[in-house]
Amino acid sequence: xxxxxxxxxxxxxxxxxxxxxxxxxxxxxxxxxxxxxxxxxxxxxxxxxxxxxxxxxxxxxxxxxxxxxxxxxxxxxxxxxxxxxxxxxxxxxxxxxxxxxxxxxxxxxxxxxxxxxxxxxxxxxxxxxxxxxxxxxxxxxxxxxxxxxxxxxxxxxxxxxxxxxxxxxxxxxxxxxxxxxxxxxxxxxxxxxxxxxxxxxxxxxxxxxxxxxxxxxxxxxxxxxxxxxxxxxxxxxxxxxxxxxxxxxxxxxxxxxxxxxxxxxxxxxxxxxxxxxxxxxxxxxxxxxxxxxxxxxxxxxxxxxxxxxxxxxxxxxxxxxxxxxxxxxxxxxxxxxxxxxxxxxxxxxxxxxxxxxxxxxxxxxxxxxxxxxxxxxxxxxxxxxxxxxxxxxxxxxxxxxxxxxxxxxxxxxxxxxxxxxxxxxxxxxxxxxxxxxxxxxxxxxxxxxxxxxxxxxxxxxxxxxxxxxxxxxxxxxxxxxxxxxxxxxxxxxxxxxxxxxxxxxxx
Numbered sequence: 001x002x003x004x005x006x007x008x009x010x011x012x013x014x015x016x017x018x019x020x021x022x023x024x025x026x027x028x029x030x031x032x033x034x035x036x037x038x039x040x041x042x043x044x045x046x047x048x049x050x051x052x053x054x055x056x057x058x059x060x061x062x063x064x065x066x067x068x069x070x071x072x073x074x075x076x077x078x079x080x081x082x083x084x085x086x087x088x089x090x091x092x093x094x095x096x097x098x099x100x101x102x103x104x105x106x107x108x109x110x111x112x113x114x115x116x117x118x119x120x121x122x123x124x125x126x127x128x129x130x131x132x133x134x135x136x137x138x139x140x141x142x143x144x145x146x147x148x149x150x151x152x153x154x155x156x157x158x159x160x161x162x163x164x165x166x167x168x169x170x171x172x173x174x175x176x177x178x179x180x181x182x183x184x185x186x187x188x189x190x191x192x193x194x195x196x197x198x199x200x201x202x203x204x205x206x207x208x209x210x211x212x213x214x215x216x217x218x219x220x221x222x223x224x225x226x227x228x229x230x231x232x233x234x235x236x237x238x239x240x241x242x243x244x245x246x247x248x249x250x251x252x253x254x255x256x257x258x259x260x261x262x263x264x265x266x267x268x269x270x271x272x273x274x275x276x277x278x279x280x281x282x283x284x285x286x287x288x289x290x291x292x293x294x295x296x297x298x299x300x301x302x303x304x305x306x307x308x309x310x311x312x313x314x315x316x317x318x319x320x321x322x323x324x325x326x327x328x329x330x331x332x333x334x335x336x337x338x339x340x341x342x343x344x345x346x347x348x349x350x351x352x353x354x355x356x357x358x359x360x361x362x363x364x365x366x367x368x369x370x371x372x373x374x375x376x377x378x379x380x381x382x383x384x385x386x387x388x389x390x391x392x393x394x395x396x397x398x399x400x401x402x403x404x405x406x407x408x409x410x411x412x413x414x415x416x417x418x419x420x421x422x423x424x425x426x427x428x429x430x431x432x433x434x435x436x437x438x439x440x441x442x443x444x445x446x447x448x449x450x451x452x453x454x455x456x457x458x459x460x461x462x463x464x465x466x467x468x469x470x471x472x473x474x475x476x477x478x479x480x481x482x483x484x485x486x487x488x489x490x491x492x493x494x495x496x497x498x499x500x501x502x503x504x505x506x507x
Contacts, residue, residue: 028089028195028254028255028256029254029255029256029257030091030252030253030254030255031252031253031255032250032251032252033085033087033090033251033252033253034052035052035081035083036052036081036085036231036251037248037249037250037251038050038051038052038053038066038248038249039247039248039249039250040063040064040065040247040248041063041064042063043061043062043063043064043065043066043248044061044062044063044066048061049061050066050079052081052082052083053079053080053081053082054079054080054082055068055077055078055079055080055120056077056078056120056121057069057075057076057077057078057120057121057126058070058072058075058076058077059077059078059079059120060077061079064247065097065245065246065247066079066233066245066246067243067244067245068109068126068233068234068235068244068245068246069126069235069236069237069242069243069244070237070241070243070244071099071100071101071237071241071242071243072237072241073237073238073239073240073241074237074238075236075237075241076120076121076122076126076234076235076236076237077120077121077126077234077235077236078118078119078120078122078126078127078232078233078234078235079232079233079234079246080112080117080118080230080231080232081117081230081231081232084228084229084230085228085229085230085231085251085253086228087253087254087255088227089194089195089196089253089254089255090193090194090251090252090253090254091191091192091193091194091195091251091252091254092111092113092191092192092193092231092249092250092251092252093189093190093191093192093248093249093250093251093252094111094189094190094191094192094233094246094248094249094250095187095188095189095246095247095248096109096138096181096187096188096189096190096233096244096245096246096247097184097187097188097206097243097244097245097247098138098140098181098182098183098188098242098243098244098245099182099183099242099243099245100182100183100240100241100242100243102240104140104141104142104240105140105141105182105240105241105242106140106141106237106238106239106240106241106242107125107139107140107141107235107236107237107238108125108137108138108139108140108141108150108235108236108244109125109137109138109233109234109235109244109246110124110125110126110127110135110136110137110138110233110234110235111135111136111138111190111192111231111232111233112127112131112133112134112135112136112230112231112232112233112234113133113134113194113225113229113230113231113232114131114132114133114134114135114226114229114230114232115132115133115159115226115228115229115230116131116132116230117230117232118131118232118234120234122234123163123165124163125137125234125235125236126234126235126236127232127234129162129163130157130159130160130161130162131157131159132157132158132159132226133156133157133225133226133229134154134155134156134194134199134223134225135154135155135156135157136152136153136154136155136190136192136201137151137152137153137154137155137169138150138152138181138190139151139152139153139168139169140182140242141238141240142168143165143166143167143168144166144167144168144170146168148168148178149168150178150179150180150181150182151168151176151177151178151179152176152177152178152179152181152190152201152203152217152218153168153169153170153173153174153175153176154173154174154175154176154199154201154218154220155169155172155173155174156174156223157172174199174220174223175199175201175218175219175220176217176218177201177203177217177218179203179205179217180205181203181205181206182242184205184206184207185206185207186206186207186208186209187206187247188203188204188205188206189203189204189206189211189214190202190203190204190217191203191204191214193254194223194225195254197221197222197223197224198219198220198221198223199218199219199220199221199223200216200218200219200220201216201217201218201219202214202215202216202217203215203216203217231249231251233246233249442493443489443490443493446486446489447486
C-alpha cells in the first residue's frame, strides 16, 4: 500500500500542476509591462542609462546585459525600477549568468520586491538589510559549511529582521531548493510568479537551450507582500568572485477578469482625438475609392475576401498541417517497427533452421509431414576448420618472424661493411658500392707482376746464344699484347666490383 502511494504521489503532483496552470491561466489576464522590464539588444542607451531603471554601485550596463557585480573582490551593485508597480500580482522572468574561474564562487545574486528601493552597496547581496518585502537569493557561497550551496531561497522581512549571514539565512527562509546555477553552457532562468497570495518559482538550470525546460523549485501559499513595491536585482562578491550578469528582466502583470485593464488606459481627450483622426482617415479612403471608380468605370471591383485567408481556411490549414505531421511521424514509426519485426523474424528463422550436430539423427516428422523445430545453437563452423585457421595463422606468424630475422641480419651485415670501410684511413664509402683506392692498389700490383715477368723473359732470351737474330715477336707486338692483358685484367676487376656492389644493394 505504501509503494502504491509513493508511485501515485508524482502523478498527483503533475495533475495538480496541470490543473493549477489551466485554472490560473483561465482566471488571470496577463499583460506585459515594458516599464518594468529590460532586455537586449540595445539594453542600455548611448549615455549608459537603462530606460525606466536606475543602477549604481559597481554595476555596469551594456547593450546585451547588466553586469550587476564583476568578478573582482568586494564588489557590490544593484539595479532598481524608478517607479513603483501599479498592480497587485505579477510574474518576473529573469535570465542571468553566474560565471567564475574557481570551483567555488561568491557571494551570489538576489531578486527583490520591496516597499522601498534598497541601497546599491548594502550588506545583503549588495542591497539593504531590514527590507520590507520579498528577497529571493541565489546564494553561491557556503557560509555555514553544511555543503548545501549553491542554494535558492525566498526570505520575507517586515523591515525589522537582520539577515543571518552565518547560517546562510536557513533560520529565516520561507522556502528554497538546492540547485546549481554557476558556469552553465546556457543562461539560467528563474520565473517568479506571485498570484492570489501564492509564490511560485520555476527554475531553468541552463543545461539546454529549450526555453520550456523548467522545474518547480518551491511553492509557498499565504504570502502577503506590500503593494506598490519596487523590483530590483543586486549582487555581491567577497574573497571569491564571480561575474553576475542579468540578461533580461521581463515583468508581466496578472489581473483577474473583472479587473483586467481595458484598452490602453488612454485619457478621454486623447481617445476622442484618436477617434476623430480615424474617422477622417476612413472618409479620405472612401473618397479615394470613389474617385478611382469614377476615373476607371470599366474596372471591376476587386474581391478582397479572396485575397486573404479566412478564419475557417486558416483553421483547416493548421489542422491539415498537424495531421500531415502526425501522418509522417506514424509512418516513420511504422517503418521502424517493420524493421524491428523483420530482424526478429530473421533471428527466429536462423534459430529454427539451425544445423544438426555431428552424429545426431534428424527428428522424426510429425503428423502432416512437418518437421519439428530443432533445438540448440547454430553450428556455423566446425572444430577442424577452427584448427586449420589456427595452424595457418601460426605458419604465417612463423614466416613473418623468419623474414624479420633475415632483414635484421642483412641490416647488421650492411652496417658492419659500412663501419669497416669507414675505419680505413683513406677509405670512403662510395655511392657505387666499391673502394677506388683498393682497385688502384690491385692494378699497381698487377703491373708490377707483369713487369717482373717481362724482365725474366728478357733475361732468359738474352742468355741463349744460339737464338736466331730474326725474332718472331717484335717489341711492338709485345707491348700490344701487354696492354691487351692489362685491359682484360682491368675489365675483369671492374666487372667483379660491379657484381659485388649489386650484391650489396640487397642488404
